Amino acid sequence: MVTIPSTYDFRLVALSVAIAILASYVALDLTQRIVVTRGRARLTWLAGGAFAMGSGVWSMHYVGMLAYQLPVKVYYHIPTVILSLVAAVLACGIALYVASREQMTMSDVFVGSLLMGTGIATMHYTGMAAMRLAAMHHYNRVLWLISVFLAVVIAGAGMLLIRFSRGHDRNWQTKFAIALAMGLAIPVMHYTGMAAATFMPTADLPDLSNAIDISNLANGTIVCVTLVILGFSLLTSLVDRRLAENASQLALSKERYSHLFESSPLPKLVFDLTTFRIVAANHAALATYGTTSDELLSMTIRALQPLWSTEDLLAALQTHDTKEIVHVRRDGTAIVTEVRLNQIVWDGNPAALMMVNDVSERKIAEAALLDAERNYREIFDEASFGMFQSTPRGRLLRVNLAMASMFGYNSPEEMTSSIDNFFAQQFVESKRGDEFKVLVETRGSVQNFECEVRRRDGSKIWMTSSARSVRRNGIVALYEGVTEDISERNHLREQLLQAQKLESVGQLAAGIAHEINTPTQYIGDNVRFLKDSFGELKTVLTGYQRLLTAAEENSLAPETVQEVATAVQKADTPYLLEEIPKAIDQTLEGVSRVATLVSAMKEFSHPGTKEKTSVNLNRAIESTITVSRNEWKYVADLETDFDASLPNVPCLPNEFNQVILNLIVNAAHAIADVNRANSSAKGKISVQTRGCENCVEIRVQDTGTGIPQEARSRVFDPFFTTKEVGKGTGQGLAIARSVIVDKHKGSIHFETEAGRGTTFIIRLPKDGMSLTSPAIGAHA
Numbered sequence: 001m002v003t004i005p006s007t008y009d010f011r012l013v014a015l016s017v018a019i020a021i022l023a024s025y026v027a028l029d030l031t032q033r034i035v036v037t038r039g040r041a042r043l044t045w046l047a048g049g050a051f052a053m054g055s056g057v058w059s060m061h062y063v064g065m066l067a068y069q070l071p072v073k074v075y076y077h078i079p080t081v082i083l084s085l086v087a088a089v090l091a092c093g094i095a096l097y098v099a100s101r102e103q104m105t106m107s108d109v110f111v112g113s114l115l116m117g118t119g120i121a122t123m124h125y126t127g128m129a130a131m132r133l134a135a136m137h138h139y140n141r142v143l144w145l146i147s148v149f150l151a152v153v154i155a156g157a158g159m160l161l162i163r164f165s166r167g168h169d170r171n172w173q174t175k176f177a178i179a180l181a182m183g184l185a186i187p188v189m190h191y192t193g194m195a196a197a198t199f200m201p202t203a204d205l206p207d208l209s210n211a212i213d214i215s216n217l218a219n220g221t222i223v224c225v226t227l228v229i230l231g232f233s234l235l236t237s238l239v240d241r242r243l244a245e246n247a248s249q250l251a252l253s254k255e256r257y258s259h260l261f262e263s264s265p266l267p268k269l270v271f272d273l274t275t276f277r278i279v280a281a282n283h284a285a286l287a288t289y290g291t292t293s294d295e296l297l298s299m300t301i302r303a304l305q306p307l308w309s310t311e312d313l314l315a316a317l318q319t320h321d322t323k324e325i326v327h328v329r330r331d332g333t334a335i336v337t338e339v340r341l342n343q344i345v346w347d348g349n350p351a352a353l354m355m356v357n358d359v360s361e362r363k364i365a366e367a368a369l370l371d372a373e374r375n376y377r378e379i380f381d382e383a384s385f386g387m388f389q390s391t392p393r394g395r396l397l398r399v400n401l402a403m404a405s406m407f408g409y410n411s412p413e414e415m416t417s418s419i420d421n422f423f424a425q426q427f428v429e430s431k432r433g434d435e436f437k438v439l440v441e442t443r444g445s446v447q448n449f450e451c452e453v454r455r456r457d458g459s460k461i462w463m464t465s466s467a468r469s470v471r472r473n474g475i476v477a478l479y480e481g482v483t484e485d486i487s488e489r490n491h492l493r494e495q496l497l498q499a500q501k502l503e504s505v506g507q508l509a510a511g512i513a514h515e516i517n518t519p520t521q522y523i524g525d526n527v528r529f530l531k532d533s534f535g536e537l538k539t540v541l542t543g544y545q546r547l548l549t550a551a552e553e554n555s556l557a558p559e560t561v562q563e564v565a566t567a568v569q570k571a572d573t574p575y576l577l578e579e580i581p582k583a584i585d586q587t588l589e590g591v592s593r594v595a596t597l598v599s600a601m602k603e604f605s606h607p608g609t610k611e612k613t614s615v616n617l618n619r620a621i622e623s624t625i626t627v628s629r630n631e632w633k634y635v636a637d638l639e640t641d642f643d644a645s646l647p648n649v650p651c652l653p654n655e656f657n658q659v660i661l662n663l664i665v666n667a668a669h670a671i672a673d674v675n676r677a678n679s680s681a682k683g684k685i686s687v688q689t690r691g692c693e694n695c696v697e698i699r700v701q702d703t704g705t706g707i708p709q710e711a712r713s714r715v716f717d718p719f720f721t722t723k724e725v726g727k728g729t730g731q732g733l734a735i736a737r738s739v740i741v742d743k744h745k746g747s748i749h750f751e752t753e754a755g756r757g758t759t760f761i762i763r764l765p766k767d768g769m770s771l772t773s774p775a776i777g778a779h780a
Contacts, residue, residue: 004070004135004199012067013191016060020186023056025176050093057120057186058088061127064190070199072133075211080130084123091119095155109156117152120186124151124193132206135199143196151189267356270346271301273317276310279346288358290330301354304328305339317341317352327356335360386483392437392469392476394421406463406485408456418456428452428460440469440479450486450742461487493738519590526583526590533580536571543567596626612744612768614648615656617696618689624660625687632668635675636683636702643690650768655739660687662732663700663760670704670758695746695766701759707752715750740764 026049061084098112124147128137261268267285271278281296289296289304301313304327308316316323320342327337338357345351380387386403390396396416407426409415419425423433432451439446445468453463467481543564550556625638632638664685671683683703690697707715716737740748744764752758 002200004072004201006199007069009067009069012063013187016064016067016190017187019056019060019063021180023053023060024180024186026052026056046093046096049096050089053092053096054085054089057092058085058123058127060187061088061124061190064187064194065127065131068194070133070135072135072199072201075132075206075208077130077132077211079210080126084126084130087119087123087126091116091123091155094119109160113152113156116155117148120155120189121148121151121193124190128193128197132208132211133199134204134206135201137197137199140196140198143192147189147193147196150192154186154189267358269296269301269304269354269356270344270351271354272346273343273350273352276300276302276313279351285356288329288335288356289327295330313341313352317343324359336363383482386463386485387481388422388483389478389480390422391478392441394423394425394433394437395419396422397478403483406455406461406483407453408459426453428454436465436467440467441476444469446481448742450490461485462490519593523587523590523594526587529583530580530587533576537573537576539567540564540571540573612650612652615651615653616648617651617656617698617764618642618644618646620653620657621660621687621689621698624657625664628661628664628668631665632671632685635668635672636685638664638685638687641686641688646689646691646696647766649696649764649766651744651764652739655743659736659739659762660698660700662736666732667700667702667704667758670702670706673705674703691766692763695763698762698764699759700762701757703757706754706756706758707750708754712752716748744768 062081094112095116098108098116101108131137261280262282264282265284267288268282269278269285270280277300278297281293286293286296291299302308302310305325306328307326316339320340322338322340324336324338326334328334336359338359340355342353342355343350344353380398380400383400384402386406387400388396388403389398396419399412399415401412404410404412404415407415409418423437424430427433427436429452436446436449436451439449445466447466449465449467451463451465452460454460462485463483464486465481465483467479469476470478470480543560546560547556547564550560621642622640625640664687667685671685674683675681685703686699686701688699688701716733737748740746740762745768746762746764748760748762750758750760
């Protein structure tokens, strides 16, 4: 059977593919509009999109058919052509409907692709059926089935791509890539269907009723109309999207403005500039003026601010300056406010936005601050103790009269103008000034800092100062503090310390006398024994001398020998030769013991100095233990555990010894209270030293009664004691705290357990500077 040969106009093939790509892009764009619309607008966009996309697919089909060149005249049956267009529109409508649903399952994709694919295939083969020519077409069944299958698959893929494109915020490049893929895929079905068709000539003439010849002009018209439809649809979508975006932005702006207006913590009012009636107010305004919304909206702005005239309002509106004015609340109370006016348009009418800030409390606070500042100045100027403000570098900003008088100046102004660097010029020890600044900088404040300073005339006084740093924007701007002349107090304290020292020496005198008397007694006994022994030995030695002389002269007589033998026997020389060395050793031991006691007593009672010296703490503690031996030897055994590597520490040796003595004597008394029931029992006192990172630590531990719970917080208070009346003044631990903390910048605290004993722990800084350590007086 002879078939009619066919060829393709590849220009028209390319045009059909381009139309398919454009139709796919339009479909992607229209789907986004369908998704965001609701109701009738959604149906309108769905119908318009279906028509535009269907027209594009239909136009691609007919351009592709026109690209199919046959050597015979081809006509097209108009009703059938229109029917193919309807099929294309319905198929595309189904695709857009399924792809634009909020939820699209795989079953939706399957059904939709089946319907759309069938519709596209129907459109294609209906269009083929519209052909009128002197030939009969036949289809290859396999290719025909493949074309239908491809139509369904391509329809499903197209819906998934459309779904993908509208589910994400895609730019035009991505959308074009998807449209390109779809546009290349759609013609595949068409040209597969065309490949399935073969034409065989017939002798019969075709029925040309309602049929037309598609000329090049008609072909161009179809393409142009299709492009116009697609372009118009795309343009409409773009314009509608812009309008929708503008409307959305406008709605969002209104919502934001409304939210800002209502949620503003400051009262906001809007009033009409013609009637001055309030037309809007936020919740803060209702709360500030104590009204309801209806009440406030029925008032004019003049009712809130009766002191302002219309001219005042308009003038404030022109300047945009913040004005302070008194407003009246609903209950008649007046409030001080700061207001600012801006002209706006409200519901098409000129209006003003009034932003109100209730500053009544701030005004009260400012007045209180002024009063506080005035009071502070009065206190500062009239205080009986010194007060100062200075820069961190030591330049005095302000001093009161008391401080100026303390340093020998006639007025505060004279003092501030005469001193450039207070810490460098007035501190006797410049390092103490540096230490003061370091403490204030690092800790933020310093309490009871004692130092020796120079007065204007060069004389020296002792001063205690408490100060703090004042920060501004995180930077130390100045120091401010108080000072007090404690020269007299220090003198009295030294007298008290010396009195207690003398009291301690007096208390120790009997014990020390006993300690010295014992070795002195056996030294005397031994010396008398040596004296008697020497007389007897002298007689023996004299006899030996006579024997030696007689032997040299050869005149040795038996009587002489007998006399010497009698003298030796009488002297009992074997006994003397054995006992004399013992007596000498005992005597030397006694002398050494007395020397040790005298040396320890001398070191303990040596007059103190005002300057710290480098002290061997182990030796100082050993001396104190020695002079206090009579206080503890009957009630306790004393053990020492000294750190041999302990460095010398800057301290005041005389006062340090006094502290150790107080602690040892207190430990002995506590143990004695425990031993009352059993006088033969002995407790134990342990004294330990050890080095730490930045300090040395001394521990004095006893097995005494411990400190009662109710007394622990008052242990370091002056004149407080737990001993019986007449035994102790209550000053020992108070002075110990003063010596360790105030004078040595160390710490002293204790650990105690009732019935088990107490441990006092002293820490002294190795460098003599201040120490950061456990709180003074802390206890376990």
